[in-house]
Amino acid sequence: MDLTLYFFPGACSRVTMTALEGTGVRYRDRLVNIRADEQKSADYARVNPKGKVPALAIDGRIMTENVAILVFLDRLFPTAGLLPHDSDPVSDIAPLSDLLWCSSTLHPAMRQIRAPDKYTVGDPADVKADGMRKFAAECARIAAGVDGRWWYGERWSIVDVYLFWLCNVAQKGGFPLADYPAITDHAARVRQLAPLQRALERERAGAEAHGLTDIVY
Amino acid sequence: MDLTLYFFPGACSRVTMTALEGTGVRYRDRLVNIRADEQKSADYARVNPKGKVPALAIDGRIMTENVAILVFLDRLFPTAGLLPHDSDPVSDIAPLSDLLWCSSTLHPAMRQIRAPDKYTVGDPADVKADGMRKFAAECARIAAGVDGRWWYGERWSIVDVYLFWLCNVAQKGGFPLADYPAITDHAARVRQLAPLQRALERERAGAEAHGLTDIVY
Known part of the structure; x- marks a missing residue:
């Protein structure tokens, strides 16, 4: 192939x-x-x-x-x-749901922070401010999910890498990620993955x- | 269940x-x-x-x-x-790719048109104008895909319904859907689905x- x-x-x-x-x-x-x-x-x-x-x-x-x-x-x-699997069909769909949360909720909010001009023909600062608010609202869920663990527990998955990338880029866009030590700790662990x-x-x-x-x- | x-x-x-x-x-x-x-x-x-x-x-x-x-x-x-399947793994992933296009590209663009205040603390009109441009850019692909056919050919799928919903709401937000007769014809067919x-x-x-x-x- x-x-x-x-x-x-x-x-x-x-x-x-x-x-x-x-x-x-x-x-x-x-x-x-x-x-x-x-x-x-x-x-x-x-x-x-x-x-x-x-x-x-x-x-x-x-x-x-x-x-x-x-x-x-x-x-x-x-x-x-890359993703966990489960013989129970409801549990088995959870990773897809998480990836969709990354792509359809977190990613657009992060993009409002990092590239606000992609959402308006007017003042990007207004879009960015809204993105900061949205991303902060999601950070509680991210932090709870990676607090001293990988997103799915004992083993890393590609969801950890997606979350790391989202938070890292948001931070470079000015998001105060240091306010969420569970996330910055998780980021440090993701950075070690070969x-x-x-x-x-x-x-x-x-x-x-x-x-x-x-x-x- | x-x-x-x-x-x-x-x-x-x-x-x-x-x-x-x-x-x-x-x-x-x-x-x-x-x-x-x-x-x-x-x-x-x-x-x-x-x-x-x-x-x-x-x-x-x-x-x-x-x-x-x-x-x-x-x-x-x-x-x-609801979705087509194929024994070839590359073809089999196409419906998921299409659903992601709906949820991660079309849906946010449509939302900029219908609910621009959800993206800015400033003037929603600037966000809406950008959404109109983005949605129009995607309409060529939608129109080509539903021109006298269902998205996957002879049988409707849930992707047709998702596309119908996206276009219908964009139109109510002021998007000139009538400029795309293949899409309005498709919409009329989707409306007939039991x-x-x-x-x-x-x-x-x-x-x-x-x-x-x-x-x-």
Whole structure:
């Protein structure tokens, strides 16, 4: 199987890349320079007409939407333990629900903080202020879920990495993450995970090759 | 199995309710009056601490996030045909990718149109203008996908209902949907689906019982 991940350093493709590293599979990576609007180029439109990263090419077929790619990788590499499973169908759906909370609630709120201009033709500061309020409202749930544990207990999962990435980027956008010691402690533990470290190395190599600086690591 | 759907007429719980109707299962419904902020009440926090609809109670256990509930119902009632399946793992993930596109891209853009005040402490008109631009950018893909067909071809799926709901609410928010005849034609076909009609009847009954008017049907 031929796999290519389309990514940008610091983007949510970091979660996908960490998942790939967690499976141990060999894959290529291809940096899409979103700072130069390469995701909107005609060339990239032939890869992913949605004009976004991440995208995963599997033997030339494209897969989009981060959560769908994560679920796919979890199915394809069940022994990697990217997500927990349960014989009870209600419990078994919980990880998908958590990933959706990340992608549909936390991610937009974080984006209001980090890229408020993506939500308004007017004053981004007003959007950012609202995003700070929303993200803070969710932090109680995040903190309770990672307080001295991984999100699912004893073993890390890709949800931990997604939460780490969301909180890390929000912090770089000015969110006072230090107010939540359970989250900053969790972040320190996520940073030690070997698959994340390998993903960060690949991101750094790509950033260097493209002369990109000021990436959020 | 005891099922209760927490919903509000016109909200995205309409998609979930249509899915339930599509399965033929018996379920209770419980209207959460979001116009009176009931979703933020202490009583509802005991049901769904996220303070949102839809939520589905299954023998007293709560499931949240619309897409997760839809995937759960599809798994539990495989003969209902809520989503297509394929023995090829790449093709099989496409419906999840589409649902994520609905929940993570289209839904936020539509919400910028319909409820722009949910994204800013400043002028909602600036957020709405940006939402109109974003939703229009996605309409080409929607129109191409439903032009004289269902999203997956010959048979309707819950993705058609989600797309219908998104476009319908955007239109009520002022989006010029009439510019996309393939979408308005698709909407007319979705409106004929018996499961949607039954869901709308239940919504209307709930709205009437609670004295709610000005619901988007």
